[in-house]
Each structure stands twice: as structure tokens, then as C-alpha cells.
Amino acid sequence: MSRFVALLSAGISTGSIYALVALGFVTIYKATGVINFAQGDLATLGSYLAFWAVSSLELATGVAYALAIGLMFLVGVGLERITTAPLRGRSVHVVVIATLGAGMAIRAGLGIWQSSRPKRLPSPLGIRTVGLFGARIPYQSILIVAVTAMVVVALILLFERTQFGRQLRALATDTEAARLQGVMVGRMSMLSFGIAGALAGLAGVLFAPVVSVNLNLGFVAMLNGFAAAILGGFGRIGGVVVGALMIGVFEQMAAGYIAPQLREVYPFALMILVIAVRPQGLFGSEIRARH
Amino acid sequence: MNHTRGHRRVFAAIGIGFAMIATACGSDGDSASTTVAPTTVATTAATTAPTTADTTADTTADTTAPTTAETTGATTADSATGGSTTDGTAGGSDLVLTEPVKIALLIPQTGASAIPEVFEDPMEMAVKQINADGGIGGFDVEYTTYDTGFTPEQGTAALRQALKDKPTVLMGYAITSQVLAASDLLNEAKIPLIHFSAADETNISAGGSPWTFRVKLQNSTQAAASAQFLMDELGAKKFGIMYTNSAYGTTARDAAQAVIEAGGGEVIADRSYAQDATDLTEQVLAMEGADVVLNWGFPNTIGLQLNQMFQNGIDIPTMDSDSSILTYENQLADADAMTKFYGAVVCNPSGDSRESARDWASTFEKQYGYNPDANSAFTWDSVYLYKLAIEAAGSADGEAIKTALESVSWDGGVCQTHYETDENHNLSHDTSIVFLGGGKRETVAVTKG
Numbered sequence: 001m002s003r004f005v006a007l008l009s010a011g012i013s014t015g016s017i018y019a020l021v022a023l024g025f026v027t028i029y030k031a032t033g034v035i036n037f038a039q040g041d042l043a044t045l046g047s048y049l050a051f052w053a054v055s056s057l058e059l060a061t062g063v064a065y066a067l068a069i070g071l072m073f074l075v076g077v078g079l080e081r082i083t084t085a086p087l088r089g090r091s092v093h094v095v096v097i098a099t100l101g102a103g104m105a106i107r108a109g110l111g112i113w114q115s116s117r118p119k120r121l122p123s124p125l126g127i128r129t130v131g132l133f134g135a136r137i138p139y140q141s142i143l144i145v146a147v148t149a150m151v152v153v154a155l156i157l158l159f160e161r162t163q164f165g166r167q168l169r170a171l172a173t174d175t176e177a178a179r180l181q182g183v184m185v186g187r188m189s190m191l192s193f194g195i196a197g198a199l200a201g202l203a204g205v206l207f208a209p210v211v212s213v214n215l216n217l218g219f220v221a222m223l224n225g226f227a228a229a230i231l232g233g234f235g236r237i238g239g240v241v242v243g244a245l246m247i248g249v250f251e252q253m254a255a256g257y258i259a260p261q262l263r264e265v266y267p268f269a270l271m272i273l274v275i276a277v278r279p280q281g282l283f284g285s286e287i288r289a290r291h
Numbered sequence: 292m293n294h295t296r297g298h299r300r301v302f303a304a305i306g307i308g309f310a311m312i313a314t315a316c317g318s319d320g321d322s323a324s325t326t327v328a329p330t331t332v333a334t335t336a337a338t339t340a341p342t343t344a345d346t347t348a349d350t351t352a353d354t355t356a357p358t359t360a361e362t363t364g365a366t367t368a369d370s371a372t373g374g375s376t377t378d379g380t381a382g383g384s385d386l387v388l389t390e391p392v393k394i395a396l397l398i399p400q401t402g403a404s405a406i407p408e409v410f411e412d413p414m415e416m417a418v419k420q421i422n423a424d425g426g427i428g429g430f431d432v433e434y435t436t437y438d439t440g441f442t443p444e445q446g447t448a449a450l451r452q453a454l455k456d457k458p459t460v461l462m463g464y465a466i467t468s469q470v471l472a473a474s475d476l477l478n479e480a481k482i483p484l485i486h487f488s489a490a491d492e493t494n495i496s497a498g499g500s501p502w503t504f505r506v507k508l509q510n511s512t513q514a515a516a517s518a519q520f521l522m523d524e525l526g527a528k529k530f531g532i533m534y535t536n537s538a539y540g541t542t543a544r545d546a547a548q549a550v551i552e553a554g555g556g557e558v559i560a561d562r563s564y565a566q567d568a569t570d571l572t573e574q575v576l577a578m579e580g581a582d583v584v585l586n587w588g589f590p591n592t593i594g595l596q597l598n599q600m601f602q603n604g605i606d607i608p609t610m611d612s613d614s615s616i617l618t619y620e621n622q623l624a625d626a627d628a629m630t631k632f633y634g635a636v637v638c639n640p641s642g643d644s645r646e647s648a649r650d651w652a653s654t655f656e657k658q659y660g661y662n663p664d665a666n667s668a669f670t671w672d673s674v675y676l677y678k679l680a681i682e683a684a685g686s687a688d689g690e691a692i693k694t695a696l697e698s699v700s701w702d703g704g705v706c707q708t709h710y711e712t713d714e715n716h717n718l719s720h721d722t723s724i725v726f727l728g729g730g731k732r733e734t735v736a737v738t739k740g
Binding site: 003006007010013014108111115116117118119120126127129136138207210211212214215216219220221252255256260261263264 | 401402404405406408536562563564565567568569570572573574576577590591594595598601602603604617621622623625627628
């Protein structure tokens, strides 16, 4: 039982990180139709900013986290100005490639700024654990799940109950019609990139104390976050979160009870299986193309 | 707004592409691994009286090349301190060259895992020291760094660029596939390469270029020595083994397992993981019941392993690879998780029993701001090995330098206490076992491979 609980909690925790990255994908996609492949590197950048704030500015951990997330909002906006705004009107594939290039540039820049040596970002909770059915659950895992849950609720409220959310949904439904109705596409695009940047920063500062600050931190999370977004239906927040948790838990359970050496394959095996049966994802209706 | 199914196909294709990337990242390098016969190692406590030297036979002495008096100059033990050398070899050779010795340093300068300074800094320091002592053959030594990246293609491109600049000797290449990919070029260029790769696949007996010499410890030697130490010194019988799913990891696993089984021990858990793994819960839980854990990974995953073992209440000693030093120096694991943490390394200069090595480490740290690891120490030593070989060869001719390197026997390094070339052109043979924890980085044993 303890083994099952330990694997389940690890799955929920990693799934929550995938969810934060996937929500960044979805937010930008809703507003612009673009898939931002710099999302993983933004998470990496967030962790480095937090490390810098702790080690160089000597800020308290919580303050450093908050500063990093705030800066990542601005970085997201800047990314939109560089990769999306100048290319508006061009094929969405061009913009997607631009985001991929931006991600690589971020990673290279981080290497120059902070070197490739891995670093440790402390957690305010340390590496302490709490017992549950014989398993030891790290407080950091509980923090990750709790924060992700709060973010999901906040995003649902933002998208469903605010003017911003209504405009975002209008854009997601029909860009031209929304524009004609007065929705400011450029501003919405900037805001969505900013929110996605902050989400990536949050994922980075929550994940880094577990895996260390390193240049590859966001890469695996991005791969699995993208799989989660597809699995969940790419567009529905609830669906994406469920998809991310499914991937995280399936990855752990299959590694624990089937074949551990295939662990990296499981998220994508699950994704391929689902889209083979239900191409629109578990909770999606249909995928929209923007022109 | 059009609603089409076109993008669905694009997304699916991208997703499947990611699946392939993830699979490739996690692909097992077993095809490159070999079954390694039990390696006999002799364990000699560095800080205490020898304890287990008589339990195993030291086979190296029988197979190594004879010593050449010309290359046995104990020059850099003095140089290691950063002070000027006083013997007749450094700067005092009768050798006269027609042009400066040019060293091409081939290392990854870019990429997520690149830490170029650990090679560049000791190279700079060694060259400055040699030049301050009079250079080689009447000229100051020159060096140029070339970015090899991490792929065989990048490595070969860097080598081609280096060869255009007509170097006297080559140094670097930490990636096995790059060393192997460079074989044809090296054979054609006839210029020696002292490389930093650990994998057994670059052995000359395995088809590696005869122009290559390995200054780093052979991976299987190091892993076997680790297992032997755990059995002899910690009395381990039940082993848990963790390793990255690459040739680096599987070769180490095979070598360690052979030693464990030959010694009457048992591997109760065998778990691989991806090099960029972000969670090791399953692997760590599988280690329950073991006396010790042997993990052959990289700094990030070693830190993760230590923290997760602590969090899951698995309080047993763990022995990790070369990366253990970086894990410790960067505090990638919590201090509470590093109370039974050992590393198997080619050397540990700041914790060496020799004063000359410790002085060198101290000088290096003052100059560059960090405690040098084995990479820095064997880079320094490689420069001096070339100096000795060129002086012994009496010329800058590649063939002559190669011949001199083949008969090296040298005690003046800051990394290994003794360098001696074997039939596979391995220069290093001793594994330092380092205890890392409680603020200590202490060499507790040196095993003779």
C-alpha cells in the first residue's frame, strides 16, 4: 500500500507540473492560435531567475519566487513582441518555429549568464515529508499540487467570469469576428503570453527544488505538458489538467508495476493511444485552425 | 474562422515526434555495452594503513609498458604548487623546436551540459606555468580551444577545424561517440589525442584509434573499484544498482555486477533511468532492502536520488560516479541526504594525501574561484604529459610523440599518483574513493586498478 501511495503522490505531483506547462500552451493557443514551444525554456528561465534572486539579491525564498514569477510575466510579454507581433499575418507555423528558436536562444543565453553547472534552489519547505498510509510524501509535492489547484481555479474564473476571458473565448472561436467586435487582438496576445510566462515561471520555481536548476529543467516538462495538452483536448482547461494528471500518474504506475525501463515512453504511448481512438482528445470537441 | 481537421493532424504529428524524442532520450545504450569480466582491484586506504591490498591481485603491473627514464621527470609536483620548478626538466630541456608547440583543446563549449571552464581554466594555468618555466623547445606553448558540442558530427567538425590549424597535439573529447567518430581523421592526421572519455568502447582492443590515449579512468575500472570498496570496506552483500540508460551506465552496471557476484554478493535491484530524469521514486523504492546503492549517473540525477532516498527513509550508503563531486560542490542534495555519500573519482586533488596535489588545488581555487575537480586536474596533467612526451621524443613529430606517450611512466601529476600507459593506451589506473558529506570532501581510499 505504501508503495502505491508513494507512486500515486509522485504521479500527481509531476502531473501538476505538466499541467502548469500545458496551461501555458493552452492560454496562448486560445488567444493567438500559436503553440509556444519556448514554454519549457521559460520554465527553466523562471527557475534561474529565482536562483539569481536568492543567491545574488539574497532575497527570502518566497519573495524570490514571487519576483521570478512577476519577471516571467514581463518576459512572456517580451517574447510575444519578438516572436509573434512582427509575424502577425504570417502562417502560424512560422510563428511556432519562431517560438522554438526563442526557446533555444533563452537556453543558450542562460548558459552564458549562469554557466551550465547545475544549481540548487532551496524550497521553503526543505525536503521534509509527511506520512500517509506508510508512504512519505514530500511537503514540496503537496505544495506543488496545492498551488496548481489554486492556479487552475483562478484560470477558470479568469476565462469564464471576466471580460478578458470572454474576449479570449471570442478570439478562440472566431478571430475576425472578435476583432470586428472591438477585441484588441494585439493586447490579448501580449496578455496571454504574459500569463503563460508567469505560469512557466511558477512551474520552474516549484520544480527546481526537486530536480535542481539546470538548463534542461523545462524540456521534459514541456514534452509531457504538450502531450497532456493534446490528451486533454487542447483548449479546455479542465481537460488539459486531467490529461496532465493522467500522464503523471500513468507514468509512475506503469513504471512501478509494468516495466520501469520504459518510463519515458509511457506518456506518449498513452497520448498516441488516446488520439488514435479519439483524435480530438479526451475532452476536446474539435481542433480549430486559424488563418 | 475555419474549423478544420488539418491542425489536428499537425498536433498529432508533433506529439508523435515528441514521443520519438523522448524514446530516443531514454534509449538504452546496451548495444554498446559489453560483459565485463570481474576486474581485480587492490584497495589501499589512503589515510590509514593499507587494509585490503592483499585481498586482490594487482594485475596492471604485469601488463604495462616498461618505464622510460626520459619521461619519468618529477617536474610538476613542484609546478603543482604554483611555484617555479627547480629541476632540470621543466624549461631545462635540450630540445630545440622550429616552431611553438600548439595544443588543440577539443571540448564542448556550448550546450546544456557544457561546463567548459573545468577544462579551459587548468589548460590556461598549465600553459602559463610551462611558459613561465621556459616553454618547450625554446618557444612558449600555444593552445586553441575548439567547440565540439555533444554530437559526433559537431565533434568531427571541430577536429577538422583544429587540424587545419596544424596542431602539434590534440586534447579533449569527453564524449565517447566523438572519440570513435574521430578515429579515421586521427589515423590519417597521425597526431596523438589525449582524450577524456571513460567508456570502454574507445579501447584500442575494441577498435579505437591507436592515436588515442585516455587520461580519464576507464569506466568499467572505476565501477569495479567502487563495488570492491563497498564490499571490502563497508561489508556490503546486497547491492542496489542505478544507472543512466546509456552505454556509460550499462558498462558500469556490468562491471560492478561482475565484481559483486565474484565476491559472493548479490544485486537485489537493478534500475535504469533517463539522463534527464526528473523523478526517481520507483527506482529509489526498489532499493529498499539493499545494504548499499551504487548509482552511475549525472549530477542532477544523483542529487535527486539522494534527496528521494532520504525522503523515503532509505538510510544506506550510496556510491556514485565522477559526478558525485559536482553534486556535492553544488549542494544538489540536502545536507541531511548526504551523510552516507561516497564518490568514485579519478582523483580528488583538494583531498589528496599528497601535499603537492592539495597545494595545486589551493592555488587553482585562489585563481579561479572554485575547488577543482578531477576534470581540471587531469587536464593539467595532460598538458604536462605532452610536455614530457615531446621532450622525450626530441621533436614535435606526431609519431615520435605517440611512441613517447606509449612508454610513459610518470609520478609528477596532480591527479593520479602514477601515470603509466597500458596496451589500451590507458594512462590512469587508480580510483579515488571520496567521502562527501558533513562539510567534508575526503579521500578515504585509493584502489589500484
